[in-house]
Amino acid sequence: MNDLTLSEQLRHFGLSEKEVDTYLAILEQGEATASEIADVTGVSKRYVYSISEALEDRGFVDVDDHVVPTKIWARPPEEVMATLTDELAVMEPALSERYSRTERDVQQFDVVKSRVTVVKRIAEFISAADSELTLSVPSEHLTEVRDELQEAVERGVLALVLVNDTPPSGFDIEEVDGVATVVRTWEHATPLILTVDQQYGVVAPVEMVARSNTDQRAIAFAQQQIVPVLVGSFMGNYWSMADEVYIAEPRSLPAEYRSFRHAVLDATLHLRDNRPITVEATVTPSSGDPDHKTLTGTVVDTYQGLIEPMTNDFPVQNTLVVELEGGRVTVGGPGSFLEEYEASKITLTPQ
Known part of the structure; x- marks a missing residue:
């Protein structure tokens, strides 16, 4: 890692540009006085004292002001990293709690x-x-x-x-x-x-x-x-x-379904076990007529590709074949276009 990259990484931990320069100078010296650091960094000795105190508070250096001149030591890098890691570990629970409260909506x-x-x-x-x-x-x-x-x-x-x-x-x-x-x-x-x-x-x-x-x-x-x-x-x-x-075993009937595919799957399983079922569905004609109506009849067959043997003609076809008084009709789910009716609400009941 070159000096420029290292400086950028240190700034990610909240150090200013002058603090980074001062810290790197102390690291290279190992031990130095404020005057020596001031000569290397080009800042005043008073500013070096101020920066060194801030670096000491963060655990980057040790400052001995009981001697004259004041001595500044760089702490071992592994100790500095351990301190930073501990700081991040302390922050994590609070950050996680706040993040869960402010979860952003999924973008398109x-x-x-x-x-x-x-x-x-x-x-x-x-x-x-x-x-x-x-x-x-x-x-x-x-x-x-x-x-x-x-x-x-x-x-x-x-x-x-x-x-x-x-x-x-x-x-x-x-x-x-x-x-x-x-x-x-x-x-x-x-x-x-x-x-x-x-x-x-x-x-x-x-x-x-x-x-x-x-x-x-x-x-x-x-x-x-x-x-x-x-x-x-x-x-x-x-x-x-x-x-x-x-x-999985089909749902016990009667049952209302939020997923049309789920209704087709369960109808298929019930029919294969010779359990006759009735469907009640809120439907609109696929021809474009916007009027809703309730359709009630006996489910006699399904077209589906959810389980074997598949009986559909294309991958997303899921159809209920329903016997009404006037004959058989086909019912599909939301967005269906091949079936005669599109269902928005559906309930299956044992016959």
Whole structure:
């Protein structure tokens, strides 16, 4: 480290330019008088006394004013660093407490530079999940967000988790019991991808998750136009390629669903177990008619790509086929365009 860089680093600890010059001069001398330091730094002897007292208060030097002339010693650098470390350690709890109170809102696009911040942001987003999330995470890092995932599942959130870069020896299914709704595994490494409630997302390259000393960057964002695209990429490029290893039991009915995908998943599981179900949904016609109406009928089939065997025609298709008095209709979730109706609220009931 050259002198310029060292000076800049010392100023980060609150030293002024003159204090840095004085301290470096004392370091080089080891022991010196105020006059000697004044000659080296080009400041007055009185100013050297003042600066030396400030440096002594910070633990950088020792000043002996009981001798004439006054002697100034540089303290061993390891002791100085220990003092600075202790100061930072004392500050950390107070800083953390204040930071938690003043957590800033997520920007539309936020470049994240450190692995620690990426993990923190992912944990925050999962904790805020209300209806559904998708997550692709390396197997060795699943434990870092395990608690947040478990709490999300307990809140009724649909959690589709792809555990990637799994070891050749296999994957212990007990690791995901209770922390996801559906789990797939893949031996290949993929980018870390998180989407939450069709609103928040995080994308991080593999290198950034695996290593702390990388120049790679992650992106966290809050963009309702972008998240559905990312979900489509997740479902089409990664989810469909992985192996299904775990499916949680469907919710007991009757149940109201905040996630349409979750309703399709549970309807699929109930139908496969020969348990007839009825759906009641608040819908609008996909043709563009803005009028809402309540649709009630029997669910007779589903089109989905959440679990095997997949029955959809494209990755993000999730459809309920409903038998009404006048015939069968198809119902999709928010933003659907192939189905006849788009549902905004949905309840499943045993028949």
